[in-house]
Amino acid sequence: MKAYVFPGQGAQFSGMGLDLYEKSPEAQELFNKANEILGFSITDIMFEGSAEDLKETKVTQPAVFLHSVILSKVGENFKPDMVAGHSLGEFSALVANGVLSFEDGLKLVSKRAQAMQKACELESSTMAAVLGLEDEMVESVCSETEGIVVAANYNCPGQLVISGAYDAVEKACENLKERGAKRAMILPVGGAFHSPLMEPARKDLAAAIENTQFNKPLCPIYQNVSTFAVNDPEEIKKNLVFQLTAPVKWTQSVQNMIKDGASEFIEVGPGKVLQGLVKKIDRSMNTSSAGLE
Structure with missing residues (x-):
């Protein structure tokens, strides 16, 4: 069975999507429609902007979403048996498997990016990558640390991301290193x-x-919050709302997809981060990038 997976924020790169735009009239139409919906020329930033221009949340999230969704529409032989997306990628997955229209998906992603940007400005906060510790140890250190700090991304065994108030994350990083973490570093x-x-x-x-x-x-989605196959639109909605404050359980989602018969993982969108994580979760899995026809 083919599992299609969609990357999140951080996968963006300068020039992303230009090949799609140049090779496909359908892609051109969708990119132009996106510029209208967003009210600014995101294609200019994606195709010609610097890495710095692409880093702004209100740009990054729609850019990664557009690259993934348009590739799923114009790419070769897109026939998923199941889908999942990492954080923001869940919205791309929901458009690709027919739950959301292209327009509604983009509007929600834009709204999400703006809402997250606004929340970020309310308090000094950050995230940190933690390598080389068991999940339980990371959770335990977070719960012992004063202030708000939680496990936020379960990316693969031995690789977690923690998230919270700046001081609490810094303190947790010190504590995690003392407990044997190979690395505990603040992310940009x-x-x-x-x-x-x-x-x-x-x-x-x-x-x-x-x-x-x-x-x-059209096929089940394995959501970050629940990690199991979901087919009910109301349940999908509920999980999507909680996703912003709940951890991304990527390891568990991939394990459940494999348990349910996934034998091949195809990454749809910029980069190869998810293929790397899938391999770390199960070395025997076939992984590849979705391509143009």
Whole structure:
């Protein structure tokens, strides 16, 4: 069975999507429609902007979403048996498997990016990568550390990301190194994604999600919050709302996809980060990047 997976923020690169635009009239149409919906020329930033230009949350999230979704529409032989997306990538997966329309997906992603940006400005917060410790040890250190700091991304065994108030994350990094972490380093991100500090953004996004049409999926989606196959539009909605303040359980999602019969993972969008994580979760899996026809 083929599992298609969609990357999140951090996968962007300068020049992304230009090959799609140049080779496919359908891609051109979708990119032009995106410029209209967003009210600014995201294609200019994607095709010609610097890495710095692409780093702004309100640009990054729609850019990665557009690259993934348009590739799924114009790429070769897109026939998923199951899908999943890492954080932001969940929105790309939902458009690709028919739950959201292209327009609604992009509007929600834009709303999400703006809401997260606003939440980031309320308090000094950050995230940090932790390598070489068991999940339980990381969770335990976070719970013992004063202030808000939680496990935010379960990327693969031995690789977690923690998230929270700046001072608490810094302190947790010190404690984790003392407990034997190979590395515990602050990441260059705008704020504490997938932590309780995203609550204002969750409320903003919840209202937008409630007012959006969600259809029955063409194939199951394994969501970050629940990690199991979901087919019910109402359940998908609920999980999507909680995703902003809950951890991304990527390891568990991939393990469940494999348990349910996935034998090949195809990454749809910029970069190869998810292929690397899948290999670290199960070395025997076939992984590849989605290509153009």
